[in-house]
Amino acid sequence: MYFDKEFKYEAIPLINRFKLSEDTDQSLFPKGVPWVRYHGTYKDLHINLIWPGKDLALGVDSVGTVSASLITYASIQALKPDLIINAGTAGGFRAKGACVGGIYLASDVAFHDRRIPIPVFDTYGIGARRTCFTPNLIKELNLKVGKLSTGDSLDMTPQDEAAILANDATVKDMEGAAIAYVADLFSIPAIFVKAVTDIIDGEKPIAEEFIQNLVAVTEALDQAVTQVIDFISAKCLSHL
Numbered sequence: 001m002y003f004d005k006e007f008k009y010e011a012i013p014l015i016n017r018f019k020l021s022e023d024t025d026q027s028l029f030p031k032g033v034p035w036v037r038y039h040g041t042y043k044d045l046h047i048n049l050i051w052p053g054k055d056l057a058l059g060v061d062s063v064g065t066v067s068a069s070l071i072t073y074a075s076i077q078a079l080k081p082d083l084i085i086n087a088g089t090a091g092g093f094r095a096k097g098a099c100v101g102g103i104y105l106a107s108d109v110a111f112h113d114r115r116i117p118i119p120v121f122d123t124y125g126i127g128a129r130r131t132c133f134t135p136n137l138i139k140e141l142n143l144k145v146g147k148l149s150t151g152d153s154l155d156m157t158p159q160d161e162a163a164i165l166a167n168d169a170t171v172k173d174m175e176g177a178a179i180a181y182v183a184d185l186f187s188i189p190a191i192f193v194k195a196v197t198d199i200i201d202g203e204k205p206i207a208e209e210f211i212q213n214l215v216a217v218t219e220a221l222d223q224a225v226t227q228v229i230d231f232i233s234a235k236c237l238s239h240l
């Protein structure tokens, strides 16, 4: 099992809570990549938290689908996880009932910025898929459930908005559908825990609202992920 976190800021509380140690043996991933693995044992679980690290040229966190896909692929190859948890922040659609601080488990994922208006390629571009079905987890933790739409931009153009609506999404991120695609290639179950930092169909500028709410929302995400991990421990996948 491993986490994929887009911002180190989001990962630090989890690293502390699960007493994960940074990998000193850098042989897990190819030489030169910025990806960092934290690992440890919590109850009966072997946890690997993978942080995408800083962009080598610009020094900012490696957000987005390209980095997420590569890391998911490399992590699956190296770690052969039983389950992938993608935990991170998301924008929320007020029109679908989302509010800042809401924690969602994604029932479905799809892309909203891969427009290929040719028959069948259009469906391929959207890349909609269902996530691992976890009815007991949802019930026990009283999590909100909604569809997740993924694209490589933090903001939202009118075309993106139309596609997100067509995807029937409540939350929007920059990694989920890409991680789901790679996980599916290798038949690894994946769940997506997303905490809403900003309202994408609200009045406030998205980037401003995101930065303003990041600290508080990350704490809520940390708590939710801890509950998810506690629930998962000592259970087999079919009981989730």
Ligand code: ADE
Pocket: 089, 090, 091, 092, 153, 154, 155, 172, 173, 174, 197, 198, 200, 206, 210
């Ligand atoms: N993560 C947090 N807010 C987001 C947004 N508005 N779009 C994509 N990813 C996000």
